[in-house]
Amino acid sequence: MRARPVARVYVLAALAASWAVVACRGADTASTSEMKAAIAALEKERDALRFRIGEGMAKDARIAGMPTTGVRVGVPTDLARELTTRVITGFVDQVTLKLANITVHKSGSLKKIVTIGEYEIDVRIEDVTAKLETGAPTMRFGGDRIGLDLPVRVKSGTGSAVIDFRWDGKNISGAVCGDMEIQETVAGQVRPDEYPVAGALHLAATSQRILASPRFPEVKINIKVQPSAASWAAVQGILDSQEGLCGWVVDKVDILGLLRKVMDRGFDVRLPTEKIKPVAVPVGIAPTMTVRDHEVTVAVKVGQLAITDHMIWLGADVALGDVVGAEAAPGEKAKAGDPGGGTAAGTAKDTGAWRRGQ
Amino acid sequence: MAQASGWIAAGLALAIPGMGCWGQKGGGELHARRVVLEREVEGLREVVRRLDRGEPILPPHDVVVGVSDATVQDMLAPQLPLEVEASGFAVTMNEAELSFLGAPGITLRGSIHPVDHPDLVGEVKAIGTLDDIDVDPGSGTLRARVMIDHLDLVRIAGLEWFVSSGTTDELARSLRHAFERQIPQIQIPVRIEQAIDFPSVTEGPVRLQGARMPLAVGVSDVFAGSGMLWIGLRVEPGEIAKQGPSPPEPGLARREGGRR
Numbered sequence: 001m002r003a004r005p006v007a008r009v010y011v012l013a014a015l016a017a018s019w020a021v022v023a024c025r026g027a028d029t030a031s032t033s034e035m036k037a038a039i040a041a042l043e044k045e046r047d048a049l050r051f052r053i054g055e056g057m058a059k060d061a062r063i064a065g066m067p068t069t070g071v072r073v074g075v076p077t078d079l080a081r082e083l084t085t086r087v088i089t090g091f092v093d094q095v096t097l098k099l100a101n102i103t104v105h106k107s108g109s110l111k112k113i114v115t116i117g118e119y120e121i122d123v124r125i126e127d128v129t130a131k132l133e134t135g136a137p138t139m140r141f142g143g144d145r146i147g148l149d150l151p152v153r154v155k156s157g158t159g160s161a162v163i164d165f166r167w168d169g170k171n172i173s174g175a176v177c178g179d180m181e182i183q184e185t186v187a188g189q190v191r192p193d194e195y196p197v198a199g200a201l202h203l204a205a206t207s208q209r210i211l212a213s214p215r216f217p218e219v220k221i222n223i224k225v226q227p228s229a230a231s232w233a234a235v236q237g238i239l240d241s242q243e244g245l246c247g248w249v250v251d252k253v254d255i256l257g258l259l260r261k262v263m264d265r266g267f268d269v270r271l272p273t274e275k276i277k278p279v280a281v282p283v284g285i286a287p288t289m290t291v292r293d294h295e296v297t298v299a300v301k302v303g304q305l306a307i308t309d310h311m312i313w314l315g316a317d318v319a320l321g322d323v324v325g326a327e328a329a330p331g332e333k334a335k336a337g338d339p340g341g342g343t344a345a346g347t348a349k350d351t352g353a354w355r356r357g358q
Numbered sequence: 359m360a361q362a363s364g365w366i367a368a369g370l371a372l373a374i375p376g377m378g379c380w381g382q383k384g385g386g387e388l389h390a391r392r393v394v395l396e397r398e399v400e401g402l403r404e405v406v407r408r409l410d411r412g413e414p415i416l417p418p419h420d421v422v423v424g425v426s427d428a429t430v431q432d433m434l435a436p437q438l439p440l441e442v443e444a445s446g447f448a449v450t451m452n453e454a455e456l457s458f459l460g461a462p463g464i465t466l467r468g469s470i471h472p473v474d475h476p477d478l479v480g481e482v483k484a485i486g487t488l489d490d491i492d493v494d495p496g497s498g499t500l501r502a503r504v505m506i507d508h509l510d511l512v513r514i515a516g517l518e519w520f521v522s523s524g525t526t527d528e529l530a531r532s533l534r535h536a537f538e539r540q541i542p543q544i545q546i547p548v549r550i551e552q553a554i555d556f557p558s559v560t561e562g563p564v565r566l567q568g569a570r571m572p573l574a575v576g577v578s579d580v581f582a583g584s585g586m587l588w589i590g591l592r593v594e595p596g597e598i599a600k601q602g603p604s605p606p607e608p609g610l611a612r613r614e615g616g617r618r
Contacts, residue, residue: 032388035388035389035392036388038392039388039391039392039395042392042395042396042399043395045399046395046398046399046402046460049399049402049403049405049406049460050402050583052406052409053402053405053406053409053415053583056405056406056409056415057415060414060415060416062414062416063416066424070425070426070428070429071423071424071425071426071429071547071548072422072423072424072425072586073421073422073423073424073548074416074421074422074423074424075421076418076419076420076421078418078419079419079420079421079593082595083554083593083595086571086595086598087554087556087571087598090569090571090597090598095566208549272559276559276566277557279554279555279556280551280554280555282550282551282552282553282554282573282575282593283421283423283548283549283550283551283591284548284549284551285547285548285549286497286498286499286545286547286548286549287549289433289499289545289547290545291436291437292436292437296436298547317429318429318433318547319432320432320433320436
């Protein structure tokens, strides 16, 4: 008799379990079929969307030249143009030429049937300060370079120079007038002038970055100091003080004309463009990463560098390399995530081989 | 005693439906598949909306950085396993799989066991995305956070005694939050400089003082497709400032000879 309630409980439990399993299976079957249908619809839409995007990508001119490596960096040429212009106008335009101790030496002889004398002129720039300015650059993207044309202007400036004129009279001139020396400091303005400069920025990919190296042919600018009227007047005053036969010599030699010619020719100054160091494009591969509190080098295999009308593309494949500062046994290198040992990606120097970030 | 056994049997029978539905092999996988697809399709829709507006896929004036899912997966692998404890369970994620299709998806796989019963081991799978992609101001490298939005107990292997259907969602939520706090930020091995430096010229007749042009850099756009994660970076150049002392003044000489 006591077994009956227990039996009832077992029966109830069995029934409940059966109901539960059936109910669950039914619900599960329904939800599974709904789920499968939803997945099928999503897959169909996904494929259509992918096709549409594929078409859109194919039309995008900036995709041309894109590398196929695991890491790709693209710099739009519009941005490169803007940055380069900012650099030129912001950096070069701040350049102040400060010249000192530039000396021009000119010598010659004067003949009036016979040699009447020899002269030497030394013009020594004591101090010239001039401002440089550039015009809008023209850039061309292609190959491994950015072609660059720009006008460089000597905008303004001031300076002072010491004129040293020495006359060595010969024959009759020497007999009646002898030698003569004029030394005068003149001050004046730097004459503005413009110089077209054509060169290029050569781009090269290293294991971490793109470097832009300026390559310009020899660029010479000519600094002309125009002595003030007062300065010329002072020189003229010295010349006017020569009298008699010496005055005749001064007139024949046209000392003032000689001095003007020397000053008008100006002073050639070569811009040291070769000294301008490469500038890094501000996006590149990180040299190290932090893995489980360890600094780990990034091994880089540099891929293509492509410069098109629209984009500058750098491609690279990367892998985690050595743990920074870890000492490895000979023939063995510490590996990322395994600071105790293991073999890391090899390193090599040439493009196309694995490089360790530095 | 028999009555007690009967009530236990009945209790078990009533508990079975939840566990059975929850633990059905294949149901979780379908759900996970749907989550991944929904995310991918939403990402693709956004790109197509952009095309429909006549906008290019890549941001037109910004630097673009593309990184493949395989590359990020390789970067993440040494950071495994990831281990967390939440709601009395210990979870160890041993595998990470990244898939950049429509969205930067990440799937983590591992094991789960009650903290007090390490012998009862089940399988767990977490699905999420890379989110909050930004530039680390300290190192200049790109970094991303992993956001887990779906967690499946793939194989429960005895865990049904500890996990009822009613608590599954809560457990999943706890584990998700624990993982999001625990998973380290993923570093993307691309560095963006915060400035361009112009070295000084200290030799020769003309000397130039070094200068620095600061750059304001920020993530402008992110999208994933065809196995690549694309990150747009807005780069705004600042005012150039001179740096360091002025170089010493130079000098040179020229000689000419002539005859009049």
